[in-house]
Amino acid sequence: MEKIKPYLKKVQYYETDMMSVVHHSNYIRWFEEARMDYLEQAQFPYQGIEAQGIFIPVLEASCKYRQAVRFGETVQIETEVTRVSSVRFTLGYRVYDKAHKTLHATGSTAHCFLGQDFSPLSIQRRMPEFYQFLREHCQKTKDLQ
């Protein structure tokens, strides 16, 4: 199994606030960017999943902010699968800066699977190969937060 690379993201000026650092809400968006990149690297691009009529909404999201990130920096986000069942999974995120590898934030998101009528479905039945992927990559560690 090929190793999935961390997601690299250049901080944008419009992501800063008047405290001269990245506004905290943007980390939740960065987790989504990292998640989409992770799925794409795993050969399960999200647009392909939605094209099959499967939605993966966010049930929970959280972030711990350790050190502010500033404009001009590039962050490196490591994503890992921390829990999986046939109807739910959880991802953990670690946000480093690319230059010094300082840990700036950690976070997690929990997800379920919905069909086009927005009713829950078992991913084990609908996309067994994706379920298999998640199982194999699950770190079996406790959540980051």
Next chain:
Amino acid sequence: MEKIKPYLKKVQYYETDMMSVVHHSNYIRWFEEARMDYLEQAQFPYQGIEAQGIFIPVLEASCKYRQAVRFGETVQIETEVTRVSSVRFTLGYRVYDKAHKTLHATGSTAHCFLGQDFSPLSIQRRMPEFYQFLREHCQKTKDLQ
């Protein structure tokens, strides 16, 4: 015909950037807020229009920034219809601060009407009463920009 009131909007912290003022992209979002408020006051709430299978996408948007707006301020946005035809219309916006009535920005957006298949439609035929409203409120002045 009842006069339409300006839209009041409290500036949010997350709308500021590291220059300690509101990021310029947010004015385009404020124009949308003002537009939706205008349509609602006019008794044509946008969700009602979309519920009839009519979309009103933005064809053009522009803004002239005169004086920065800061967190803690409340802006007052005046919206007016500046051009109307059966397939297109243009709105103009003036952004004041509520406290001192200083003009902070002006802008405009141009729109057309699309059906559910995203093909253009004549609003004069599909929603004659909305077309009539736009005609009556059209300032017949040149665009703000």
Next chain:
Amino acid sequence: MEKIKPYLKKVQYYETDMMSVVHHSNYIRWFEEARMDYLEQAQFPYQGIEAQGIFIPVLEASCKYRQAVRFGETVQIETEVTRVSSVRFTLGYRVYDKAHKTLHATGSTAHCFLGQDFSPLSIQRRMPEFYQFLREHCQKTKDLQ
């Protein structure tokens, strides 16, 4: 002590995503809107606090999404103080829709106090009246999440 009113917020079109619901990251922004409104009602407007050289950054943020919110709705957010010390405090949020009072989401944010040099400070010493307010309003309940 006067009761603090819930924060009312009209959902914006630009807050939706292609799942036709409000994007999950915006709830974190709504918590900020509700927090600023809470502080203002409490007679401690955030811009006044920053003007004294005190910043209140977010250390942690989390949200549990129960039921999607859609464009056209108005949400009603209840904010409460759930933990207080001289150097930290935590707020809890409940997001209802105004029309049916359905609970759509719950969340929390944790904060500390920093001086202009970004070093931690004791709010009990620097703004004893604000500390007093937080203490008196602390629900002494466990965090919402």
Next chain:
Amino acid sequence: MEKIKPYLKKVQYYETDMMSVVHHSNYIRWFEEARMDYLEQAQFPYQGIEAQGIFIPVLEASCKYRQAVRFGETVQIETEVTRVSSVRFTLGYRVYDKAHKTLHATGSTAHCFLGQDFSPLSIQRRMPEFYQFLREHCQKTKDLQ
């Protein structure tokens, strides 16, 4: 003089709206992303300019939307200098999708130069090498819009 490469940008899920396309306000943010990338490629990274106490605020911004951009696409943005004086300059932008090179949008932004006290300054005097760069890259064509 080395040729400056177009800016590539992957469309994010959080940039879409309930019309299932990228929300129009995000193009103004993309112009900023392309502008920052342009300055960096030109060896005048914006954080370096601000570090010298020079701000380059946006005076005007506009966009013409020709064809919607969707999640899953990568856009390619071409930036060019369209007007320059010692106190102002204008940039033009063309947004293509990387896959088919369809033109999705065009736009422009106008800028001035401010010192730390937010008073206008002559970039010809303060940063003659940057002024020289802008002059040499100015397309001497009329604005895109």
